[in-house]
Amino acid sequence: xxxxxxxxxxxxxxxxxxxxxxxxxxxxxxxxxxxxxxxxxxxxxxxxxxxxxxxxxxxxxxxxxxxxxxxxxxxxxxxxxxxxxxxxxxxxxxxxxxxxxxxxxxxxxxxxxxxxxxxxxxxxxxxxxxxxxxxxxxxxxxxxxxxxxx
Amino acid sequence: xxxxxxxxxxxxxxxxxxxxxxxxxxxxxxxxxxxxxxxxxxxxxxxxxxxxxxxxxxxxxxxxxxxxxxxxxxxxxxxxxxxxxxxxxxxxxxxxxxxxxxxxxxxxxxxxxxxxxxxxxxxxxxxxxxxxxxxxxxxxxxxxxxxxxxxxxxxxxxxxxxxxxxxxxxxxxxxxxxxxxxxxxxxxxxxxxxxxxxxxxxxxxxxxxxxxxxxxxxxxxxxxxxxxxxxxxxxxxxxxxxxxxxxxxxxxxxxxxxxxxxxxxxxxxxxxxxxxxxxxxxxxxxxxxxxxxxxxxxxxxxxxxxxxxxxxxxxxxxxxxxxxxxxxxxxxxxxxxxxxxxxxxxxxxxxxxxxxxxxxxxxxxxxxxxxxxxxxxxxxxxxxxxx
Numbered sequence: 084x085x086x087x088x089x090x091x092x093x094x095x096x097x098x099x100x101x102x103x104x105x106x107x108x109x110x111x112x113x114x115x116x117x118x119x120x121x122x123x124x125x126x127x128x129x130x131x132x133x134x135x136x137x138x139x140x141x142x143x144x145x146x147x148x149x150x151x152x153x154x155x156x157x158x159x160x161x162x163x164x165x166x167x168x169x170x171x172x173x174x175x176x177x178x179x180x181x182x183x184x185x186x187x188x189x190x191x192x193x194x195x196x197x198x199x200x201x202x203x204x205x206x207x208x209x210x211x212x213x214x215x216x217x218x219x220x221x222x223x224x225x226x227x228x229x230x231x232x233x
Numbered sequence: 234x235x236x237x238x239x240x241x242x243x244x245x246x247x248x249x250x251x252x253x254x255x256x257x258x259x260x261x262x263x264x265x266x267x268x269x270x271x272x273x274x275x276x277x278x279x280x281x282x283x284x285x286x287x288x289x290x291x292x293x294x295x296x297x298x299x300x301x302x303x304x305x306x307x308x309x310x311x312x313x314x315x316x317x318x319x320x321x322x323x324x325x326x327x328x329x330x331x332x333x334x335x336x337x338x339x340x341x342x343x344x345x346x347x348x349x350x351x352x353x354x355x356x357x358x359x360x361x362x363x364x365x366x367x368x369x370x371x372x373x374x375x376x377x378x379x380x381x382x383x384x385x386x387x388x389x390x391x392x393x394x395x396x397x398x399x400x401x402x403x404x405x406x407x408x409x410x411x412x413x414x415x416x417x418x419x420x421x422x423x424x425x426x427x428x429x430x431x432x433x434x435x436x437x438x439x440x441x442x443x444x445x446x447x448x449x450x451x452x453x454x455x456x457x458x459x460x461x462x463x464x465x466x467x468x469x470x471x472x473x474x475x476x477x478x479x480x481x482x483x484x485x486x487x488x489x490x491x492x493x494x495x496x497x498x499x500x501x502x503x504x505x506x507x508x509x510x511x512x513x514x515x516x517x518x519x520x521x522x523x524x525x526x527x528x529x530x531x532x533x534x535x536x537x538x539x540x541x542x543x544x545x546x547x548x549x550x551x552x553x554x555x556x557x558x559x560x561x562x563x564x565x566x567x568x569x570x571x572x573x574x575x576x577x578x579x580x581x582x583x584x585x586x587x588x589x590x591x592x593x594x595x596x597x598x599x600x601x602x603x604x605x606x607x608x609x610x611x612x613x614x615x616x617x618x619x620x
Binding site: 103105106108109110112113148175176178192193194195196197198199201202221222 | 427430431432433434435437438439441442443445446449468471472474475493494497498501502
């Protein structure tokens with residue numbers, strides 16, 4: 084399936100915030116297959132915020148549970164403060180996400196399939212390019228605020 | 234003046250003969266009761282009654298007691314000559330409810346009957362709850378001549394009520410404590426469930442990543458295919474797990490949601506011009522324990538079909554139908570490909586034996602048949618206690 088996940092749409096600069104090294108590494112490979120660029124991988128909150136400030140990525144994929152605890156929420160809030168960055172949670176812990184989504188655009192629930200990652204990033208790229216009316220991919224749950232006006 | 238009633242209202246044993254307690258009392262008019270007893274009999278009866286009773290002289294100075302029965306003496310501990318001529322307030326004390334006393338005074342002032350319960354004190358100072366009714370007794374001219382009061386010691390009743398209140402409070406406290414205990418236990422259980430759910434999902438992601446990473450680093454060929462096939466099986470299990478508990482229902486998962494997500498993943502790896510997948514699955518609630526075996530089974534049947542039914546660039550259609558028949562889940566996976574008979578024998582045949590194993594585990598039945606054209610697999614699985 085990895086071979087079929089052909090690059091589609093513009094390339095995105097992506098920050099991966101994930102404490103499981105294997106998941107992060109595989110995600111990096113997948114993003115590479117999809118034609119995106121991984122600008123950094125962070126496994127704790129301070130590193131994530133620092134790399135985010137230094138690189139101003141297009142997209143940050145943020146797990147909620149990091150090495151220093153359930154700090155993904157505050158990471159999302161900090162990264163989303165930069166209007167250049169779209170934050171998407173990637174977590175098996177979606178119930179921890181606050182009602183305002185901490186400024187994030189939505190959530191991909193773990194365990195995810197590569198297809199959902201690919202279609203979500205394609206959808207995001209479309210939204211960022213001013214095509215917000217593409218159908219929202221299944222497996223991606225937009226934040227309530229973004230579902231109304233992405 | 235105090236002596237006025239002494240003779241007339243003495244208790245029967247001590248009373249001088251010839252006087253009557255009921256003189257001027259309208260309630261004892263003989264004419265109204267043809268079979269009525271003589272007034273003297275009433276005086277005897279009241280005097281011997283175990284219910285404490287007194288009569289006061291409404292026209293005397295400060296409404297003095299003019300008659301008491303022995304029961305009243307027993308109740309209060311006073312001697313008769315200590316009471317006659319005195320106002321009843323000598324029974325009151327520090328804890329007597331002033332509002333009730335005011336209510337009683339108002340009723341007496343208005344000449345109306347009243348019932349009340351107040352704290353009174355015996356001669357030795359011990360308090361008791363005195364429940365009483367006070368009635369005015371009018372003379373023939375309609376003026377109030379006397380007040381008659383009958384009492385009852387309500388101390389035991391009060392104590393019982395108070396004990397009951399105490400018991401109720403204690404019960405409520407215990408219920409509250411146990412409810413809090415249960416709520417704490419439930420919160421712990423919920424937190425544990427979240428934690429386990431999170432770990433299971435995260436571990437599935439790790440296992441899947443591990444497989445895919447190894448596949449990426451393995452040269453193209455059988456080993457790489459095997460790794461990728463395993464990663465896909467784990468993907469199917471992951472999809473089932475993602476469905477579990479996502480809506481808060483721990484016990485069930487929705488088969489149509491699962492097939493929808495799963496087939497979308499499968500379709501993403503196919504050429505849409507060549508292979509079409511159509512699914513008609515009813516939203517059947519399946520026991521959570523059946524989620525993993527069912528998802529594996531659907532994975533094997535559908536991937537087998539798209540992999541083997543359409544060789545050599547052949548195009549075709551795969552259909553997945555799921556419905557409920559009474560207590561059975563009926564699942565039909567059919568393709569219009571080359572059919573089982575003409576397909577080259579699969580050396581490992583792992584997919585098919587996996588399916589048969591899972592159907593056995595679910596206590597179901599499976600029927601493979603040649604379609605026209607293609608292959609049709611029908612699986613029947615009991616929905617209750619199948620796993």
